[in-house]
Amino acid sequence: MKKRNKKNSEIEVQFTSMIDMVFLLLIFFMVTAKFVLPERSIPAFGMEKTDATFGGGGAGVEPFKIHLRKVQGATVVVGEYRGEMMAPATVNDLGPGSDLGQHLTAYLSDNLNDSGKALEGVEVVIECEDSVRWEAMIRVFDIIRGVKVEASGAKEPATIEKIRFEEQT
Amino acid sequence: MNMTPMIDCTMLLLVFFMVTSKFKSAEADILSLAYARNADRIESVEKSGEMIGRYVINVRHENPGKKGPVVYTVRGVVFRHDSEEGMKRLGNSLKAFKRDNPKGEVMVRVDKDIEYVYVKRLQTTMRDYLAATREQELKVSYSVDPNPSEQVSQ
Numbered sequence: 001m002k003k004r005n006k007k008n009s010e011i012e013v014q015f016t017s018m019i020d021m022v023f024l025l026l027i028f029f030m031v032t033a034k035f036v037l038p039e040r041s042i043p044a045f046g047m048e049k050t051d052a053t054f055g056g057g058g059a060g061v062e063p064f065k066i067h068l069r070k071v072q073g074a075t076v077v078v079g080e081y082r083g084e085m086m087a088p089a090t091v092n093d094l095g096p097g098s099d100l101g102q103h104l105t106a107y108l109s110d111n112l113n114d115s116g117k118a119l120e121g122v123e124v125v126i127e128c129e130d131s132v133r134w135e136a137m138i139r140v141f142d143i144i145r146g147v148k149v150e151a152s153g154a155k156e157p158a159t160i161e162k163i164r165f166e167e168q169t
Numbered sequence: 170m171n172m173t174p175m176i177d178c179t180m181l182l183l184v185f186f187m188v189t190s191k192f193k194s195a196e197a198d199i200l201s202l203a204y205a206r207n208a209d210r211i212e213s214v215e216k217s218g219e220m221i222g223r224y225v226i227n228v229r230h231e232n233p234g235k236k237g238p239v240v241y242t243v244r245g246v247v248f249r250h251d252s253e254e255g256m257k258r259l260g261n262s263l264k265a266f267k268r269d270n271p272k273g274e275v276m277v278r279v280d281k282d283i284e285y286v287y288v289k290r291l292q293t294t295m296r297d298y299l300a301a302t303r304e305q306e307l308k309v310s311y312s313v314d315p316n317p318s319e320q321v322s323q
Binding site for chain 2: 015019022023025026029030032033038039040041042043044068128129130131132133134135137138139141142145146165
């Protein structure tokens, strides 16, 4: 029988099993990792119980109306203010500089109080056909929320805070 | 063979992926959100050490590939839009959530190809909930994608 010479033997660390585990974990995390940009959110509108805020039309301000229609498969947006209809635009033509964006900005800047805030009844009423896709609706929300008017004396630019849905008649 | 640099590298990668990986929550279904530029950051569900709770409703087609009927899903539970019973259960589930999380918020994740009528249905359910409770207001928001997408398909 061989006799081990304890004095001369070197202690060896076995790497194999450790590397097995490390690679296993590494591959697992590499495969499951998915880099995603966090989502963002926009507030949903008209979720208050009180009809006073829901009925709109305070201080004699007329709401700005937006109609979303499906025409020959395309979503068409028409703005309406004081009974006057604007030129129809497709959803893709919308933008802050678009006709609708400019009309909304004009509507907001016409209805500011002395301290540069939007008046009580300032709101946008959306009337939408059932078959309009959600993406188009969000595009319209985005335009409305992007309307900002800098007023002298106000710390923050005024925005349109209220959006309301109207049932189709 | 010199193992040291390899183990250095491997450990570095391992630690990186372990730290950065975030497991997808069971609440969020895989769906394509609509793009919006003017959107707010989603706040953490923990506000000054207090969990406020979030009720996530997904609105999507039942089957992958935008096929099948439109369903509302909450934590994996499927509610069918066309069943009165399903919508009632959804309302009750919301009620139970608000009872347990008085400051809870509702987050609605809608697939961008869903037609507006299905969101309207959900809004009606939430209004009915409000009408039936003492709550004055329900904080609801829609999830959107902050990355610009291509044109809105008609």
